[in-house]
Amino acid sequence: MGSETIKLLPTINFSQLELERKSPNWESVKSQVKLALQEFGCFEATFDQIPRDLPDTVIQGLRQLFELPLQTKLQNMSNKHYRGYIGQHAVVPLYESLGIDDALDLGSIERFTNLMWSEGNPDFSTSMRSFTEKLSEFDQIVRKLVLESLGLEKYIDEHIESTNYLVRVQKYEAPKNDETELGLTAHTDKNMMTILYQNEVNGLELQTKDGHWITVEPSPNSLIVIIGDAFHAWTNGRLRSAYHRVMMKGSVDRYSVGLFSIPKEGYIIKAPEEMIDEEHPLLYKPYDHFEFVKFFYTDQGGLTALKAYCGVV
Ligand SMILES: O=C(O)CCC(=O)C(=O)O
Numbered sequence: 001m002g003s004e005t006i007k008l009l010p011t012i013n014f015s016q017l018e019l020e021r022k023s024p025n026w027e028s029v030k031s032q033v034k035l036a037l038q039e040f041g042c043f044e045a046t047f048d049q050i051p052r053d054l055p056d057t058v059i060q061g062l063r064q065l066f067e068l069p070l071q072t073k074l075q076n077m078s079n080k081h082y083r084g085y086i087g088q089h090a091v092v093p094l095y096e097s098l099g100i101d102d103a104l105d106l107g108s109i110e111r112f113t114n115l116m117w118s119e120g121n122p123d124f125s126t127s128m129r130s131f132t133e134k135l136s137e138f139d140q141i142v143r144k145l146v147l148e149s150l151g152l153e154k155y156i157d158e159h160i161e162s163t164n165y166l167v168r169v170q171k172y173e174a175p176k177n178d179e180t181e182l183g184l185t186a187h188t189d190k191n192m193m194t195i196l197y198q199n200e201v202n203g204l205e206l207q208t209k210d211g212h213w214i215t216v217e218p219s220p221n222s223l224i225v226i227i228g229d230a231f232h233a234w235t236n237g238r239l240r241s242a243y244h245r246v247m248m249k250g251s252v253d254r255y256s257v258g259l260f261s262i263p264k265e266g267y268i269i270k271a272p273e274e275m276i277d278e279e280h281p282l283l284y285k286p287y288d289h290f291e292f293v294k295f296f297y298t299d300q301g302g303l304t305a306l307k308a309y310c311g312v313v
């Protein structure tokens with residue numbers, strides 16, 4: 001549609017923002033975050049709390065990880081959707097990913113590392129753990145800002161405690177020719193919120209409200225925030241859940257790390273009463289996130305899955 005090079009996505013400066021201490025720019029960042037998430041369900045953030053060399057070390061680790069034999073990568077299994085090894089799909093042949101469930105739990109990252117490298121890989125596990133911790137700190141700052149901006153501060157602790165963190169790392173191989181190829185099919189994330197880091201190779205695209213696709217072009221030290229269906233439903237539609245995809249072109253492989261905050265098993269997504277009034281009638285009946293994900297992976301899933309599953313008609 002010709003708008004691919006126009007950068008419309010807001011970049012918000014999170015420098016000096018910390019969870020426990022309200023800095024002078026807290027209020028200004030809060031209103032920028034709210035506006036961006038209402039309009040795009042997504043924004044780019046510059047965040048200065050991540051040690052300078054850490055992202056590079058993590059990406060180096062990912063290069064080694066994805067070079068492991070397929071058989072080794074396949075050992076990362078999970079009985080939950082989208083957690084284990086994903087790859088070798090005809091629709092998205094460039095895409096491969098590996099998930100680390102409950103990544104902040106003691107030992108999760110080490111177990112994953114030892115599964116992939118039987119001789120261990122301390123550089124990988126140490127850098128991945130630090131990075132995950134930093135991303136989760138950032139995730140909690142954003143959620144606090146969002147809830148405050150909606151007058152829902154009393155729910156902050158419940159909100160944070162209602163989710164676990166999945167880390168999923170992705171590799172998108174460069175296309176073999178000069179064409180642009182699909183890296184990852186367009187979708188909304190089903191979870192609460194996603195924080196993404198990528199290496200210097202662009203590819204993530206976001207659909208705006210008027211249906212245009214824009215390329216997300218983060219700088220090397222910035223993070224991308226994406227609102228998922230669960231946060232959209234929990235705010236009774238105040239936040240947009242971002243429809244996005246990955247398109248690959250050029251000759252360099254793309255790597256990304258996603259921190260997915262996912263409602264805990266059995267947790268019911270229910271919009272607080274403050275979000276419901278005459279102007280904002282309830283959009284979705286309270287629903288169990290895990291049951292919804294199961295539904296999504298049936299034939300009835302698809303773009304409007306959440307509406308089909310629990311929409312108020
Ligand atoms: O790799 C990316 O930039 C996007 C990944 C993504 O959208 C997802 O895993 O849900």
Ligand SMILES: [Fe+2]
Pocket residue numbers: 187188189244
């Ligand atoms: Fe996504």
